[in-house]
Amino acid sequence: MIDLKTLRESPEAVRSGILKKRNDCDLDAVLKADGERRKLIVEVENLRAEQKAANSDMAQMQKGSQDFLEKVGVMKTLSARIKESDGALKELDATWNDLYLSVPNPPHESVPEGKSEADNVVFKSWGEIPERKPYNIPHYDFDWLEQILDFKRGTKVTGAGFPFFVGDGARLVRSLVSFFLDQANEAGIQEMAVPFFVNAESATATGQLPDKEGQMYQTVEDSLYAIPTAEVPLTNFLRDEILEESDLPIYRCGHSACFRREAGSYGKDVRGLNRVHQFDKVEILKWVKPESSYDELESLRDYAESLLQKLELPYRALLMCGGDMGFSQTKQYDLEVWAVGQQRWLEVSSCSNFESFQSRRARIRYRDPETGKNEFVHTLNGSGLAVPRVFVSILENGLQEDGSVKLPDVLVPYMGKDRIVKV
RNA sequence: GGAGAGAUGUCUGAGUGGUUUAAAGAGCACGCUUGGAAAGCGUGUGUGCAGGUAACUGUACCGCGGGUUCGAAUCCCGCUCUCUCCGCCA
Numbered sequence A: 001m002i003d004l005k006t007l008r009e010s011p012e013a014v015r016s017g018i019l020k021k022r023n024d025c026d027l028d029a030v031l032k033a034d035g036e037r038r039k040l041i042v043e044v045e046n047l048r049a050e051q052k053a054a055n056s057d058m059a060q061m062q063k064g065s066q067d068f069l070e071k072v073g074v075m076k077t078l079s080a081r082i083k084e085s086d087g088a089l090k091e092l093d094a095t096w097n098d099l100y101l102s103v104p105n106p107p108h109e110s111v112p113e114g115k116s117e118a119d120n121v122v123f124k125s126w127g128e129i130p131e132r133k134p135y136n137i138p139h140y141d142f143d144w145l146e147q148i149l150d151f152k153r154g155t156k157v158t159g160a161g162f163p164f165f166v167g168d169g170a171r172l173v174r175s176l177v178s179f180f181l182d183q184a185n186e187a188g189i190q191e192m193a194v195p196f197f198v199n200a201e202s203a204t205a206t207g208q209l210p211d212k213e214g215q216m217y218q219t220v221e222d223s224l225y226a227i228p229t230a231e232v233p234l235t236n237f238l239r240d241e242i243l244e245e246s247d248l249p250i251y252r253c254g255h256s257a258c259f260r261r262e263a264g265s266y267g268k269d270v271r272g273l274n275r276v277h278q279f280d281k282v283e284i285l286k287w288v289k290p291e292s293s294y295d296e297l298e299s300l301r302d303y304a305e306s307l308l309q310k311l312e313l314p315y316r317a318l319l320m321c322g323g324d325m326g327f328s329q330t331k332q333y334d335l336e337v338w339a340v341g342q343q344r345w346l347e348v349s350s351c352s353n354f355e356s357f358q359s360r361r362a363r364i365r366y367r368d369p370e371t372g373k374n375e376f377v378h379t380l381n382g383s384g385l386a387v388p389r390v391f392v393s394i395l396e397n398g399l400q401e402d403g404s405v406k407l408p409d410v411l412v413p414y415m416g417k418d419r420i421v422k423v
Numbered sequence B: 001g002g003a004g005a006g007a008u009g010u011c012u013g014a015g016u017g018g019u020u021u022a023a024a025g026a027g028c029a030c031g032c033u034u035g036g037a038a039a040g041c042g043u044g045u046g047u048g049c050a051g052g053u054a055a056c057u058g059u060a061c062c063g064c065g066g067g068u069u070c071g072a073a074u075c076c077c078g079c080u081c082u083c084u085c086c087g088c089c090a
Helices: A004-009 A011-020 A027-060 A066-101 A151-157 A168-186 A200-205 A231-236 A290-310 A357-362 A387-398 A409-415
Strands: A121-126 A190-193 A241-244 A250-259 A278-288 A315-319 A331-339 A344-353 A364-367 A374-376 A378-386
Touching: A004 A011, A004 A027, A011 A027, A027 A066, A121 A290, A168 A190, A168 A250, A168 A278, A168 A290, A168 A378, A168 A387, A168 A409, A200 A231, A200 A357, A231 A250, A231 A278, A231 A357, A231 A378, A278 A290, A278 A387, A290 A315, A290 A331, A290 A344, A290 A378, A331 A378, A331 A387, A344 A387, A357 A364, A357 A378, A378 A387
Parallel strands: A190 A250, A241 A364
Antiparallel strands: A121 A315, A250 A278, A278 A378, A315 A331, A331 A344, A344 A378, A364 A374
């Protein structure tokens, strides 16, 4: 959620930010509810103060005396009024809270205008796009694909989009996860193993609720949500905590399975491993002081890029335009890797600054020793990296004329071999 | 899953309807004291919201949510979590 003070003092700035994101939230309704709510708060609090003062008087009076009984009568009326006003306030609070949660985080000034993915800016490209040879085909057309990947049985066991990885395929998944975690450790990012289910409060704090409810799997009995990314448990790890300034910045990472319903997706986007309902990902999380968050975003992107460079996969970094970025982000880079067989870019990482949007919802603060006040930290997160599309790129780009797949050098120690061959 | 016990501030812990403005102690911070320190003494020590330029004021918060009452940390109902024992279990 955005800063209330900013919203009250410069609603026009927020309004233009919302416009930049092509969001249709009704800011006037939010402001109106805020004004009404504040008025009502003053009213209720004044009544309460009156009640409290009367209470101390009554404590000293003779119980059952004429004066006492008279006072009880008067206070009964007051009590009823308080009950009424308080009820109205609670109702208004709920309305206001829903409205407040519906305000997106306005983008940073450096975010380009635009309404769709076509307007994203190519910020950087790395590596040479290989020439497509006749034998360069999409991974889903490999004639030996079932040797490493089993969609059919995944569908039988669970449903579409839940493939089994088999043999070298399973090992490649594990190798990538290990490689990503080892790299993070080397970069001084502390590793965590996280819960794969979270409660509604956690999902709200990171912005999945109420915005993206339909994208998450939900348990029937305990109303828990299967995490769409380790970002959710990681960010909430410090929920409701006040940190010392000296604790910051905090860098953490976690590997998890990520579960996404991907409601509404179709077509060639979902062929093969391009889009699945469950996938592995290593997520990097940063809790930082506000003044450094944009520098931290650049270094986060640099770090994610370094993984693709070590894997020798050509990629590009996109600076997302206002209309294509998320609800909670203020600035976002996506990394896309080239898949030569499909002749298309596949998103493998998204690095974002949330400023205080998440920390405000999650109440993650730090004590500023100069002012003595508690300030919200800025949170950032980025994939480092998502496994399946990197897997795809390794398969398609590494495919040799003889049908084998040459693996990136850095993965050889993890795989125990330098190529996957058709058997 | 069953039975029992419990949840109070940074911590320990008192408090079973009204001077509780949550006792007391510890810790922490600052001050006095000291050559310096310890001890001692004194002062301070939470979070949110609202009002105010501000100093500050008001209000809420004793696990969470309801209820009873003129008045609830305290009584009633529901829930969550923790501990002990039993059951089940990688």
